[in-house]
Amino acid sequence: MTTPSLTVLMMDAPYEQSRTTTAFRLLDAALRNGFAVHVFAYEGAVSLPSPRQRPHANALHGRTVEEEAHPTPHAWVSALMRLAEELKLPFEWVNCGLCVDERGADEAVAGVRRGSPADFWKMAGESTNTLVIATR
Amino acid sequence: MKRFLIVESRDPFEAASFAARNGLHVALAGDAEVTVFLVENAVLAARAAVAAIVLGGLRAAGVQVLADEFALQERGIAAGQLAAGVEAASLDRLVVELGRGAKAIWC
Numbered sequence: 001m002t003t004p005s006l007t008v009l010m011m012d013a014p015y016e017q018s019r020t021t022t023a024f025r026l027l028d029a030a031l032r033n034g035f036a037v038h039v040f041a042y043e044g045a046v047s048l049p050s051p052r053q054r055p056h057a058n059a060l061h062g063r064t065v066e067e068e069a070h071p072t073p074h075a076w077v078s079a080l081m082r083l084a085e086e087l088k089l090p091f092e093w094v095n096c097g098l099c100v101d102e103r104g105a106d107e108a109v110a111g112v113r114r115g116s117p118a119d120f121w122k123m124a125g126e127s128t129n130t131l132v133i134a135t136r
Numbered sequence: 137m138k139r140f141l142i143v144e145s146r147d148p149f150e151a152a153s154f155a156a157r158n159g160l161h162v163a164l165a166g167d168a169e170v171t172v173f174l175v176e177n178a179v180l181a182a183r184a185a186v187a188a189i190v191l192g193g194l195r196a197a198g199v200q201v202l203a204d205e206f207a208l209q210e211r212g213i214a215a216g217q218l219a220a221g222v223e224a225a226s227l228d229r230l231v232v233e234l235g236r237g238a239k240a241i242w243c
Contacts, residue, residue, distance in 0.1 A: 004235045018176045019145060022227075025206065029227040035235065129234040131143075133242045 003089065005036040007127040009120060011135040013044025014053065014073045020045075023133050024076045031083050036090040038127060040120040043135065046095040048073040049108040074109045081111045094119045138168035139238035143230065146243060147177035148190040154178070157243060158192040161199050171200040171238065173230050174222075179207040187219030195221035202229055 008027060012020050030037050041048060055070035057063060077093060084091030094115035100106060124130040142161060148154040164170050172194060174182055181190040182203040194201055202225040203218065215224055234240055 006231070006234055022145070022175050022204075022207075026227050026230065029231045030234075033228055033231045033235070035231065129237060129240060131234065131240045131242060 003036050004034065005038065005090075005127040006030045007038040007040065007120070007123040007130040009040045009042055009130070009132045009134075010045040010048070011041075011043045011133065014048050014050075016044070017135070019133055019135075020048070020073065024073070024080070026131075027080055028083065031080065031087055031089055031091065034087075034089070035128075037080070037084065037092075038090075038123040039093045040096070040115070040117075040123060041093065041099075042096045042117075042120075043099050044103070046099045046103060046108075047105045049077040049093060049095065049112045050074055050105055051107055051109050077112065078109045081109075092123075094123075139233070139236060140164050140168055140170045141230070141233045141238035141240040142170070142172045143240065143242045144172055144174050144178040144181075145176040148181040148186075150177075153243070154181070154190065155192065158194055162193050162197040165194075165197040165199050169200075169238075170198075171202060171233055173225070173233070174201065174203040175207050176204075177207075177211075179203045179211060179213060182208065182219060182222045182224075183213060183217050184219040185217075187222060191219065191222075195219075 010023050027037055051074050053072040053074050055065055057065045058068045093112045097114045097116055146154050161170050201222045203222055205224040205226055
């Protein structure tokens with residue numbers, strides 16, 4: 001039986017919209033339901049895998065870094081890659097190269113590769129379905 | 137039969153486009169299977185107290201209306217508060233619909 005596959009295009013920068021959290025939950029659910037997953041990060045979303053994100057304490061509430069457990073999207077990207085590996089499912093994350101250059105967002109966690117909208121075209125053409133989560 | 141999956145994320149009380157899209161969903165349901173999956177602030181539309189106003193004729197038109205159980209929980213909306221015909225669902229259902237090839241639109 002052919003492995004179903006899902007391509008998701010994301011556009012929002014980290015820490016801006018609840019769409020990001022929903023999208024990551026969707027990617028997790030897709031893997032757990034046996035889908036190969038392809039992500040094309042466009043515009044601000046290329047900063048999602050940036051290892052420069054750092055958790056912080058919350059002085060207002062008197063919580064330490066550990067107690068605050070501030071989430072970092074780059075850790076979510078890496079966690080999805082580990083999950084895919086455990087489940088033996090393909091998972092790829094492609095950052096739009098021009099968007100990376102515009103933002104100086106060159107650094108990314110291991111496993112993320114640079115690409116172009118042509119990669120999105122290819123991913124979408126080869127996938128069972130495609131979902132575009134556009135910014136607005 | 138054609139299938140459409142509309143992921144509605146906007147607060148129905150802030151986005152006028154929410155109501156406008158209901159008309160589109162009803163029209164699509166004329167010759168297609170249509171699922172509206174409410175996520176994020178759109179789940180505010182799932183409450184029995186307001187669904188008659190903000191979900192328009194979706195349910196009468198045969199549109200399947202699902203509400204993200206995580207988003208419901210985040211907003212303190214209990215299962216007992218959901219409108220008739222609206223079902224709490226995990227994102228697994230969304231994935232299944234995508235796997236069935238529904239044309240998916242995120243709003």
